[in-house]
Amino acid sequence: MSTTITTGWTTAEIEISEKVLKKAYERETKTLVKQVQEQVDNLEDVAQLWEIHDLLSSKRYDLDGKYDNREPMLVFTFAQLLKEGWINIEELTGIDKAKLAQISSLARM
Amino acid sequence: MSTTITTGWTTAEIEISEKVLKKAYERETKTLVKQVQEQVDNLEDVAQLWEIHDLLSSKRYDLDGKYDNREPMLVFTFAQLLKEGWINIEELTGIDKAKLAQISSLARM
Numbered sequence: 001m002s003t004t005i006t007t008g009w010t011t012a013e014i015e016i017s018e019k020v021l022k023k024a025y026e027r028e029t030k031t032l033v034k035q036v037q038e039q040v041d042n043l044e045d046v047a048q049l050w051e052i053h054d055l056l057s058s059k060r061y062d063l064d065g066k067y068d069n070r071e072p073m074l075v076f077t078f079a080q081l082l083k084e085g086w087i088n089i090e091e092l093t094g095i096d097k098a099k100l101a102q103i104s105s106l107a108r109m
Numbered sequence: 110m111s112t113t114i115t116t117g118w119t120t121a122e123i124e125i126s127e128k129v130l131k132k133a134y135e136r137e138t139k140t141l142v143k144q145v146q147e148q149v150d151n152l153e154d155v156a157q158l159w160e161i162h163d164l165l166s167s168k169r170y171d172l173d174g175k176y177d178n179r180e181p182m183l184v185f186t187f188a189q190l191l192k193e194g195w196i197n198i199e200e201l202t203g204i205d206k207a208k209l210a211q212i213s214s215l216a217r218m
Contacts, residue, residue, distance in 0.1 A: 029154075029155035029158070032155070032158065033152050033155065033158055036149060036152075036158065036161075037149050037150070037152065040145060040146050040149040041146070043142055043145075043146065045138075046138035046141070046142065049138070049141065049142055049145065049165070050165075050169060052145075052165070053162070053165040053166065053169060056158070056159075056161070056162040056165070057162065057166075060159060060162060
């Protein structure tokens with residue numbers, strides 16, 4: 001048998017996944033809101049306002065793609081979030097060990 | 110003689126125009142900065158952050174086009190700024206009366 005990326009997720013795993021994704025999204029967007037609030041408080045000219053606009057354009061695009069909850073993508077989604085520090089591996093407790101191993105490996109890549 | 114849109118601008122008129130445009134741009138962008146600061150202070154969720162992003166996209170596009178300082182466009186640029194309240198007609202003192210009449214007429218359209 002060759003090593004393959006696991007794609008089957010049980011209902012219980014999906015439930016855990018949705019909760020973790022929701023929490024991570026809240027963390028990331030709260031951090032973004034704080035970052036924008038700080039930058040906006042210290043605004044001195046319109047050029048800096050356009051920098052905030054650029055940041056928001058980029059983060060919005062990033063967030064739209066990153067929280068991919070389709071089953072075959074979940075391993076990659078969690079690996080990315082783990083790598084960026086928006087989740088920790090303990091939060092995924094309850095998910096099959098083989099998947100967790102894949103997530104951890106991908107996060108180190 | 111038929112009525113035509115005046116397109117010739119003297120050096121003195123161009124100088125006045127540049128000053129007025131600069132001032133109007135500062136007013137409009139300062140107002141935008143204040144508006145964004147207020148909205149960002151009262152941010153409650155990420156949906157409102159995307160609303161601010163949409164506002165900035167729209168205002169940036171608007172501002173890029175609006176402050177058109179090409180000679181044949183100046184009458185239209187000033188009419189638009191006058192209509193929106195970013196300048197008043199007295200600030201254009203020194204510019205030829207026929208042009209001022211055109212600007213006032215266009216602003217009422």
